[in-house]
Amino acid sequence: MKSLPKSQVLRFTEKAIHLVRRATSRYSSKFPKHRYTLPQHVVLLCLKARKNTTYRGLFDKLIEMPRIRRALGSAELPTPSTLCKAFNQLGMARWSVILTLSAMLLPTSGIVGVDPSGFDGSHASKHYTKRAKLTIQRLKATLLVNAKVNAIPDLHLTTTRKHDSQIAPSLIKRNLESIDILLGDKGYDDQKIRRLARQQKVRPLIKHREFTLLHKVWNAQLNADLYGQWSQSETVNSTLRRKNGAFVRSRRWWKQFCELTIACLVHNVGRSL
Known part of the structure; x- marks a missing residue:
């Protein structure tokens, strides 16, 4: 046979x-x-x-x-x-190590994009949550995506309303060896991020918020082909939400963190096949 x-x-x-x-x-x-x-x-x-x-x-x-x-x-x-x-x-530490190794399965480049996405808690009954006086928190996941092969070498997770500009520095510091060019939208337009990136020999390619005519000129001078690769970060976010749903099943915050890290790990291994 x-x-x-x-x-x-x-x-x-x-x-x-x-x-x-x-x-x-x-x-x-x-x-x-x-x-x-x-x-x-x-x-x-x-x-x-x-x-x-x-x-x-x-x-x-x-x-x-x-x-x-x-x-x-x-x-x-x-x-x-x-x-x-x-x-x-x-624990989360073990999953983070495996996630980093899974990104090495792919021929990554130094062009990396960063993009956030929101995930809801599991679809619990509204009647139950009201009677039990539960608060279903929304989870914010910020993915660091390699633009060449759509790999996820790292991510940041929080249940608070932390701004994007406060999240990016920790991702940069943890992944200095794998970042040459950092791509981001206007949510990451912060002089602290640009200064930190340049100090670590990372080129920040981030759009400016257009308050003045000078900001519009700077945005027009961005390398369109290079900055256009930032859209790969949105593609990966969309893929995770489509395959795994826009919600997490776990109720405890640390389990939610592990659940999304596993989803990123599965994404990397799948891309390497």
């Missing part, structure tokens, strides 16, 4: 497990039960984000995917509650 070709899901699983094994230890504690490894849990959580499904929905799909289970090296399947506990134990 002729062997079937590898599907996109199988190729994604093989690349993800190889990547995660480089970034994490085999087990998460000194006294593991040796039933499942930490890389297996990480890749399963990535598959959950890629399929945009629930823990139980992923469990049902994996039952009918023997080749995926073989690629993971697992004869058994973790229950939905086991995966949920694994997600709670994995």
